[in-house]
Amino acid sequence: MNARILAIIFLITSVFACQPDEPSSKQPVMGLITDSAMVVSAHPLASQVGVDILAKGGNAVDAAVAVQFALAVVFPAAGNIGGGGFMLYRSHDGKTDALDYRETAPLASRETMYLDENGEVIEDLSRMGHLAAGVPGSVAGMVEAHKKYGRLSWSELVQPAIDLAKNGFPLTQKEAKGLNGNREQFQQYNTVTPHFATRQWAEGDTLQLPHLAETLMRIRDHKRAGFYEGRTADLIVAEMKRGNGIITLEDLNNYHAIWRKPVEGVYKEYKIISMPPPSSGGIALIQLLKMIEPHPLADYGFHSPQAIHYMVEAERRVYADRATHLGDPDFYLVPTAHLLDTTYLKEQMLTVSPTNATPSDSINAGDFSLYESEETTHFSIIDTKGNAVAVTTTLNGSYGSYVVVDSAGFILNNEMDDFSVKPGVPNMYGLVGGKANAILPLKRMLSSMTPTILEKNKKLYMVVGTPGGSTIITSVFQAILNVTEFNMTMQEAVNAGRFHHQWKPDVILIERNALDKDTRETLEEMGHRIEERGTIGRVDAILVRPNRELEGGADPRGDDAARGF
Numbered sequence: 326m327n328a329r330i331l332a333i334i335f336l337i338t339s340v341f342a343c344q345p346d347e348p349s350s351k352q353p354v355m356g357l358i359t360d361s362a363m364v365v366s367a368h369p370l371a372s373q374v375g376v377d378i379l380a381k382g383g384n385a386v387d388a389a390v391a392v393q394f395a396l397a398v399v400f401p402a403a404g405n406i407g408g409g410g411f412m413l414y415r416s417h418d419g420k421t422d423a424l425d426y427r428e429t430a431p432l433a434s435r436e437t438m439y440l441d442e443n444g445e446v447i448e449d450l451s452r453m454g455h456l457a458a459g460v461p462g463s464v465a466g467m468v469e470a471h472k473k474y475g476r477l478s479w480s481e482l483v484q485p486a487i488d489l490a491k492n493g494f495p496l497t498q499k500e501a502k503g504l505n506g507n508r509e510q511f512q513q514y515n516t517v518t519p520h521f522a523t524r525q526w527a528e529g530d531t532l533q534l535p536h537l538a539e540t541l542m543r544i545r546d547h548k549r550a551g552f553y554e555g556r557t558a559d560l561i562v563a564e565m566k567r568g569n570g571i572i573t574l575e576d577l578n579n580y581h582a583i584w585r586k587p588v589e590g591v592y593k594e595y596k597i598i599s600m601p602p603p604s605s606g607g608i609a610l611i612q613l614l615k616m617i618e619p620h621p622l623a624d625y626g627f628h629s630p631q632a633i634h635y636m637v638e639a640e641r642r643v644y645a646d647r648a649t650h651l652g653d654p655d656f657y658l659v660p661t662a663h664l665l666d667t668t669y670l671k672e673q674m675l676t677v678s679p680t681n682a683t684p685s686d687s688i689n690a691g692d693f694s695l696y697e698s699e700e701t702t703h704f705s706i707i708d709t710k711g712n713a714v715a716v717t718t719t720l721n722g723s724y725g726s727y728v729v730v731d732s733a734g735f736i737l738n739n740e741m742d743d744f745s746v747k748p749g750v751p752n753m754y755g756l757v758g759g760k761a762n763a764i765l766p767l768k769r770m771l772s773s774m775t776p777t778i779l780e781k782n783k784k785l786y787m788v789v790g791t792p793g794g795s796t797i798i799t800s801v802f803q804a805i806l807n808v809t810e811f812n813m814t815m816q817e818a819v820n821a822g823r824f825h826h827q828w829k830p831d832v833i834l835i836e837r838n839a840l841d842k843d844t845r846e847t848l849e850e851m852g853h854r855i856e857e858r859g860t861i862g863r864v865d866a867i868l869v870r871p872n873r874e875l876e877g878g879a880d881p882r883g884d885d886a887a888r889g890f
Contacts, residue, residue, distance in 0.1 A: 353814050353817065354814060354816045354817045354820060355814055355816055355876065356814065356815050356816030356819070356876050356877045356878045356879060356887055357876070357877040357879070357887035357888070357889060358870075358874050358875065358876050358877075359874065359875050359877075359889030359890055360873075360874060360875070360890075361709045361875075361889070361890055362376070362379045362380075362706075362707060362708050362709045362875070362889055362890060363376075363705075363706070363707050363867050363875045363877050363887060363888070363889035364376050364379070364388055364392060364704065364705075364706050364887070364888050364889065365704060365705045365706075365865040365866065365867055365877045365878065365879050365885065365886070365887040365888075366392055366396065366702070366703075366704035366705075366865060366885065366886065367396060367400050367403065367404070367702040367703070367704065367792075367863060367865065367883055367884065367885050368395075368396060368399045368400045368404070368497075368884050368885070368886065369884065369886035369888070370395065370399045370489065370494055371392050371395040371396045371399055371400065371404070371704070372392070372704075372886045372887065372888040373888050374391050374392060374395040374485040374486070374489075375388040375389070375391055375392040375395075375704070375706060375888070376388075376888040376889060376890065377391075377485070378391045378477065378481070378482065378485075379706075379708050379709065379890075380890060381477065381481070382476065382477065383475075383476055383477045383481075383482070383708070384474065384475070384476050384708045384710065384712050385414070385706045385707060385708040385712040385713055385714040386412075386414065386470050386471065386473075386474040386475055386476075386712070386714055387471070387475050387476055387477045387481075387482055388706050388708065388714070389412060389470065389704070389706055389714045389716050390467045390470060390471050390475065390482045390483075391482045391483075391485055391486070392704050392706070392716075393410075393463065393467055393716065393718060394406070394467070394482070394483050394485070394486035394541065394544075395485055395486045395489060396702060396704070396718070397463075397486060397537070397541075397735065398486050398489045398490045398494070398534060398537060398541075399489055399494050399500075400500070400702060400884075401500070401503075401504070401521075401724065401736060402500070402503050402700050402720075402723045402724050403700040403701055403702040403718075403719060403720055403723065403792060404702055404718070405461075405463055405718060405719070405720050405725070405735065405736065405738065406461065406463045406464050406540070406541075406544070406552065406735050407458075407461050407463070407720065407725065407730070407735045407736050407737040407738055408428060408461055408462075408463055408718060408719050408720040408721070408725060408737075408738035408740065409426050409427045409428040409459070409461060409462030409463055409466065409718065409719065409738065409740065410426055410427070410462070410463060410466065410701075410716060410717055410718030410719055410774065411423065411424065411425055411426070411427065411600045411604055411716070411717055411718075411772070411774050411776055412424040412426070412466065412470055412714060412715070412716045412776065413587060413598065413599065413600055413714070413715040413716070413776040413777065413778055414470075414474065414712070414713070414714050415598060415712070415713045415714075415778045415780075415785065416712050417710045417711035417712050417785075419780070419783065421587045421589075421598050421778070422473075422474075422584060422587070423584070423585045423586065423587040423600055423601060424466055424469060424470055424582055424583075424584055424585070425466075425582060425583045425584075425585050425600075425603065425604075425769070426462035426463060426465055426466025426467075426469070426582040426583075427462055427603055427604075427740075427769040427770070427772060428458075428459030428460055428461060428462050428738055428740040428769070428770065429459055429460045429462070429576075429579075429580060429767050429768060429769055430459055430460075430741065430744070430764055430765060430766055430767060430768050430769075430770070431459070431460055431571045431572045431573065431576045431766065432571075432573065432575060432576055432579070432766045432767065433571040433573070433766070434571065434741075434764050434765065434766050434768075435764065435766075436763050436764045436765065438456070438764060439451040439456075439741075439746045439747075440746075440747060444747075446746055446747050451739070451741050451742040451744075451746050452722060452726075452739050452742045453510070453514055453726060453727060453739065454514045454568060454570075454726055454727070454728060455514075455564070455565055455568030455569055455570030455571075455726065455728055455737075456569065456570055456571065456741070457725075457726040457728075457738075457739035457740075457741050457742060458570060458572060458725070458726050458728065458737040458738055458739060458740070458741065459738055459740040459741050459770065460572055460576045460577065460579075460580050461552075461580070461737070461738065462580060462582055463718060464544055464549065464551075464552040464553070465549055465552075465553065465580055465581060465582045466582040468548050468549045468582075469582040469584070473584075479545070479548060480545050480546075483541055483544055483545040484545060486541050487538050487541045487542055487545060490533070490534040490535070490537045490538035490541060490734070491533070491534075491535065491538040492533070493531040493532055493533035493534075494531065494532060495528075495529050495530070495531055495532075496526055496527075496528060496529065496530050496531075496532055497528060497884045498528040499883065499884055500526075500532075500884070501526040501527055501528050501530065503723070503724075504521055504522070504526050504532075505525055505526055507522075507723070507724050507727070508522045510724070510727045511724075511727050511729065513727070514568075514726065514727040514728055515568075515727065515728060515729055515731075516564065516567040516568050516731065517567075517731040519729040519731075519734075521534075534734050535734070536732050536733055536734030537733070537734030537735055538734070539733075539734070540552070540557055540733045540734055540735060543555065543556060543557055544557075552577075553577040553578060553580060554577070554578070557733055558574055558577045559574075560730050560731065560732050560733040561577065561730055561733065561737075562574055562577075563731070564728065564730045564731055564733075564737075567731075568728060570728075579767065583655075585601050586601065587599060587600065587601060587607070588600065588601040588607035588608055588611065588661065588665075589611075590611035590614065590615065590665060592611075592614040592615065592618060592805075592809075593618065593809070594781055594782070595779050595780065595781055595786065595805075595809060596779065596780040596781075596783075597610065597611050597614060597777065597779060598777065598778045598779070598780070599611065599775060599776070599777040599778075600717075600774060600775060600776055600777075601654070601661070602651055602652065602653065602654045602659045602661070602771075603651075603652065603653040603654065603769040603770065603771055603772055604771075604772045604773070604774050604775065605647045605651040605771055605772065605773055605798070606717075606772065606773055606774050606775025606776075606777075606797060606798050606801070607775065607777070608651065608659075608661060608664050608665065609643050609644070609646075609647055609651075609773075609775075609798045610775055610777060610798055610801055610802055611665055612639075612643045612646070612664060612665065612670060613636075613639050613640065613643050613798070613799075613802045614802070614805070615665070615667065615670045616639040616642070616643070616670050616671075616673060616674050617635055617636055617639050617806075619671075619674075620632075620635045622635075622636075622806060622810045622811075623810045623811065623812075626811075627807070627811040627813075627821075628821075628822070628839070628840055628841075628844060629844070630844050630847040630848050630851070631679075633824060633833075633840075633844070633848060634679075634682070634848065634851060634853070635677065636802070636803075636806075637682075637824070637826045637833055637853065638674070638677045638682075638683060639674065640799055640802075640825070640826040640827065640828075641683065641685050641688055641826050641827075641828045641831075642673045642674070642688055642828075643798075643828075644795075644826070644827040644828035644829075645685075645688050645828045646664055647771075647828075648828065648829075649761065650664060650761060651761060651762070651771055652761035652762040652763075652768075652771050653762075653768045653769040653770070653771070655768070655769070656765055656768045657760075657761045657762075659761075680851060681851055681852050682848075682851050682852035682853045684831065684852075685828050685829055685830075685831035686831070688828065700719070700720060700721070700722055700723035700724065700725075700792060701717060701718065701719035701720075701721070701774060701791075701792030701793065701794070701797065702717070702718055702719070702792050702863075703715070703716065703717040703718075703774075703776065703790035703791050703792055703863070703864075703865050704716050704790075704865055705788035705789060705790060705865050705866055705867045705877075706788070706867075707785070707788060707867050707869070707875055711785055713778055713785055713788045713867075714788070715776035715777060715778055715788045715789065715790050716776055716790070717774035717775065717776045717790045717791075717792070717797070718774075719738070719740070719772075719774065719792070720736060720737075720738040720739065720740075721738050721739045721740045721742060721743060721794075722739050722742070724736055725737055725738040725739045725740075726738060726739035727739075740770055741764070741770065743762075743770035743771060743772060744762055744763065744764045744768075744770045744771070745760070745761075745762040745763050745764075746764070773793075773794060773795055773796075773797040773798055774790070774797055775790060775791075775797050775798050775801045776789075776790040777789050777790060777801055777805075779805065784869070785869050786868070786869055787805070787808065787815075787866060787867065787868050787869065788866060788867045789801055789804055789805065789864065789865075789866035789867075790864070790865065790866070791804070791862040791863055791864040791865070791880070792862060792863055793861060793862035793863070795825075795827050796823070796825045796827075796834075796861045796862055797862065799823070799824075799825045799826070799827075800823055800825070800861060800862030800864055801864070803818075803821070803823055803824075804818050804819060804864045804866060804878075807821050808868060814868070814876060814878075815866055815867065815868035815876045815877065815878035816876070816877075816878045816879075817878075818864075818866070818878060819864045819865075819866060819878035819879070819880050819881075820878075820880075820881060822835070822836045822838065822839025822840070823835070823836050823839060823861040823862060824836070824839060824840070824861075825861055831854060832854045832855070832856050833848070833853050833854065833855045833856070834856055834857075834858050834861070835855060835856070835857055835858070836857070836858065836859070836860055836861050837857050837858075837859070840855075860882040862880070862882070863880040863882050863883045863885055864878065864880050865877075865878070865879055865880060865885055865887075866878045867887075875889060877889065
């Protein structure tokens, strides 16, 4: 398939993608289709960087490293080297791996650090400014991924991001709006105002990031030491001292990414491979799929009251478990086997009425006596050999803590808010937590990130993930079901309207126009409370079609783009 045909397909896809409502039943909405390899990410320039790496002979991990660094430049709201994330890998012959480069709590952290003298939460202290930042993991993660699986040279993978930062790139309408809309926060929470927060931006303006380019050059030349040691490390610590933050050189030296075993489950004819703790995503996703497996969703129909009712009832039970039992497995014994036990999951659904909503206050997490050991971005990659990578990476909130490390040019995360700042008190996404996710030095905060790979008949079937804070898990859940149960194309599944329930608050959040009037009224008669909100998630996914072609679903809710050859 030549480049001109691909360009035409992409233009057609973009037209359809402007309408993220329910897909048309008359004409399938197709995403970008390619024969060999594909990258779907939150920004067209980053997707192109990944495809260029694949075209040079790089594999899926090489492309993932290059896309991660490119997003740190062109997608400042969430792409990052000042945050962290998770990488899920499946080789062409079915071997799997999971890389945890989640941020950690600094050594000076303490469980009550965001509480006042009366034990009450100090508003925004864990969300804005220097004290909100955990120790970044993205650079260490990329170094580890490349060390274990990379093919091309490290410098080849970092150079495209350097070029983008040094030479500049045109802002999209959404990025210009984001920088303008957050200018006051950048001015308020920085000790030195970053240059991009001193002017008004318009679509098409060129943004140059010279300090970030210099930081990336140090990373290119010295890998891990280019960030966690030397000048960059000194700049981070100096920024912390000016803003009363607590990250030290010792914290930076202590940071290490960790290889973990993926969590796996089976849903009908599909094998689900996803991220283990400290991500809650994999366990929660498999719980959701197993809990609704006995119910004939396809017969109920897409966005029918029955289908939504059972999906929501599963969601409220799974999020109750999440709040109680999930945390960093290096600090807390997560009862994974109990949470994924088929008998337990069936028992949890026995209390579901077919006609009435279950009040969330009446739902408690499972009681196990024995234990065993919103702004984020996702990209999905499949290379020419069939190796697949799903990466979800984050600063947490949009633009993280708003703190830009002076003379280093990157934004620090606000991931400390993902800990349970106080048991039972919701974080910025409304999620509550308990002791399992309490703050401790060196601990990784619980995440909802859910990079996921599906197999069908032992062959690669889908690579999927999304940003969205607490809505990540339910967005991935729906994207999978849209394809497997409701017979949608990948692009239709990504476009389709979404809903979300997370136990507390006891409300179904829906995207505007996601559900019709009759469906809403039926659900409300069953006792469900419904509230409309803006967009939910930005799913980027790849489906392997029966003829082995790849179909990319790039979410129209953002600037997301599929590229391939």
